[in-house]
Amino acid sequence: MSVIYDVDEAVATITLNRPDAMNSLTVSMKEDLLGALRRAAGDRAVRAVLLTGAGRAFCAGQDLREHADNLEAGRGLAGTVRAHYNPIVLSVTTMDKPVVAAVNGVAAGAGASLAFACDFRILAENAKFSMAFSGIGLAPDSGASWTLQRLVGPARARELLLLGDVVDAARAAELGLATRVVPADRLAEAARELAVRLAQGPTVAYAATKRALDHAASRSLADALEREAELQDECARTADHAAATKAFLNKERPRFEGR
Ligand code: T3D
Numbered sequence: 001m002s003v004i005y006d007v008d009e010a011v012a013t014i015t016l017n018r019p020d021a022m023n024s025l026t027v028s029m030k031e032d033l034l035g036a037l038r039r040a041a042g043d044r045a046v047r048a049v050l051l052t053g054a055g056r057a058f059c060a061g062q063d064l065r066e067h068a069d070n071l072e073a074g075r076g077l078a079g080t081v082r083a084h085y086n087p088i089v090l091s092v093t094t095m096d097k098p099v100v101a102a103v104n105g106v107a108a109g110a111g112a113s114l115a116f117a118c119d120f121r122i123l124a125e126n127a128k129f130s131m132a133f134s135g136i137g138l139a140p141d142s143g144a145s146w147t148l149q150r151l152v153g154p155a156r157a158r159e160l161l162l163l164g165d166v167v168d169a170a171r172a173a174e175l176g177l178a179t180r181v182v183p184a185d186r187l188a189e190a191a192r193e194l195a196v197r198l199a200q201g202p203t204v205a206y207a208a209t210k211r212a213l214d215h216a217a218s219r220s221l222a223d224a225l226e227r228e229a230e231l232q233d234e235c236a237r238t239a240d241h242a243a244a245t246k247a248f249l250n251k252e253r254p255r256f257e258g259r
Helices: 027-042 064-072 078-093 110-117 144-152 154-163 169-175 184-199 203-216 221-236 239-249
Strands: 003-008 011-016 048-053 057-059 099-103 106-108 120-124 128-130 166-168 180-182
Touching: 003 027, 011 027, 011 184, 027 078, 048 057, 048 184, 057 099, 057 110, 078 110, 099 110, 099 184, 106 110, 110 128, 110 144, 120 169, 120 184, 128 169, 144 154, 166 169, 169 180, 180 184, 203 221, 203 239
Parallel strands: 011 048, 048 099, 057 106, 099 120, 106 128, 120 180
Antiparallel strands: 003 011, 128 166
């Protein structure tokens, strides 16, 4: 199986599993990944998603062997970008549940873009990001032109994408690309701890928070205020909000059921 899907404690763990090829993405793997993301999105029992790679890489981006065959056959790239990468990235960014990337090694090209699309990036100390696109004469895809400048600012994004220099975990933390950097042997535990914490949180409010941020990113303050009011109204109607308010007044810890 090139993508492993597993649910435990309301966390769906999606593992890219082609370690011999650094989890680089073939068409069938991209289809499996999209299927796994859609499955997690549609399962009400899943309240957080954890994305990681098997072996020593997170994901080396496009499988360049398959890519070379496509070039040889005269097939352009827009096909797979539109048919696969774009829906994968949108599936992550529009997921109504928090998505944590456990970056266990190198994330290159579309693999880096995939990590940037997630809500959190926990990096192993040996992880690194490679904006490999320019190194093979390509421009960024899978959302890196959008996500990266929001994460690190336009000047840094330009530098990283044009120069394509490798960013190690320490530098990634300085730039704001890492939520946290942990020793490699602590990565699985640290990322899981965060995912489980999120899976026990106010799921509806998390979804509303993600929507509010996405909406506000390209709107005026007046528009953002109006959207916040609509979303707040939705959250205020949840059982979680009612129970958490009661718990506060009773000086108890809230227990969120995600509804
Ligand atoms: O349709 C389209 O194609 C458009 C979409 C494009 C989106 C993109 O993602 S473009 C960017 C594509 N990715 C890259 O350019 C990264 C290429 N890989 C590397 O730069 C390096 O392999 C790494 C920095 C990722 C890791 O380096 P290192 O020294 O740790 O390992 P390695 O020896 O280079 O790789 C180990 C094996 O993985 C090796 O296979 P082998 O020789 O042992 O059989 C290598 O060929 C394979 N591998 C690594 N990356 C890819 C790959 N095989 C296929 N595709 C890869 N991207």
